[in-house]
Amino acid sequence: MRTELRSLRGHNAGAMIRRLNPIIRGWAAYYRTQASSQTFKKLDQYLWALTYRWALLSHRNKSRPWVFARYFGKFNRSRQDRWVFGDRHSGAYLHRFAWTAIVRHQMVRHRASPDDPELADYWAWRRRTAPLPINTTSLRRLHAQHGRCHICKGLLHADTDRPQLPHHWERWLATNPAAITTIATWDASTDEAKHRLIHADCLTRSSDTPLPAPTATRTRSSRMR
Structure with a gap:
């Protein structure tokens, strides 16, 4: 994530959201049968810190309250989270790992091979x-x-x-x-x-x-x- 955000310096919030959302949702979908909800929460905290730093570097002459008001808010109306990163112009927002429901892995039948016709x-x-x-x-x-x-x-x-x-x-x-x-x-x-x-x-x-x-x-x- 850090590498992706560094490559997106100079781009607007919409471009960053379009680039990061498939990555976030993809990794969350893959690990939803293995990761715990606490792990997803920690990843969200880490991602929030990265996006906040990106916003500060993008507007070096603006105050922190201005940055918060511009990029963070309750963008997802179906949730009560006020700290979602989003784009005020398009309404697009960054998906959170914790929004992906944990699905417990169903054990494979004994000696069942995907290669067995x-x-x-x-x-x-x-x-x-x-x-x-x-x-x-x-x-x-x-x-x-x-x-x-x-x-x-x-x-x-x-x-x-x-x-x-x-x-x-x-x-x-x-x-x-x-x-x-x-x-x-x-x-x-x-x-x-x-x-x-x-x-x-x-x-x-x-x-x-x-x-x-x-x-x-x-x-x-x-x-x-």
């Missing part, structure tokens, strides 16, 4: 049931839709695409969630709006054709995070 279903089941490091709302919708797109019915996240290493998680979190979006559909039976996950490409392709029932009277695009 007879156990392909077993390993596919393990990948499928492991929760993805996305927000709770999106994860709940994903389960409700059995992991499939509301429009094309294809898998939203293929089991074979699950990353295996920290830098693989970095790339996955930098690109994969952006390929999924949310639409608001109107359910005539309940007279209520419901939100469903679809492929971003499906939304583009369906712009000239009606969406499947329930009929969508309006759409809202949002990324899975």
Whole structure:
């Protein structure tokens, strides 16, 4: 992290957030089955100190209260943390390690090898049931839709695409969630709006054709995070 921040001197807060978030989320996703919540808290404290120092060096002629007011605040509205580093212009903010839920590792069946073709279903089941490091709302919708797109019915996240290493998680979190979006559909039976996950490409392709029932009277695009 220190090396990344040094390389980002002279850049704005938005550029730093775009660079660091995939790294933070990737490493947190990889170690969430092994690390403790206290470890994640210590990493957040270390990262906060690094970002604070970056902000001070970026504005040498400004006071500390000015730096705090410009870069730190309650950017994540779903949490009560007032010390989140963020960009006032875009509203983007730096993810925290502690926001990634700890998921206890499920022991592998005795002598079960991923290279054994007879156990392909077993390993596919393990990948499928492991929760993805996305927000709770999106994860709940994903389960409700059995992991499939509301429009094309294809898998939203293929089991074979699950990353295996920290830098693989970095790339996955930098690109994969952006390929999924949310639409608001109107359910005539309940007279209520419901939100469903679809492929971003499906939304583009369906712009000239009606969406499947329930009929969508309006759409809202949002990324899975």
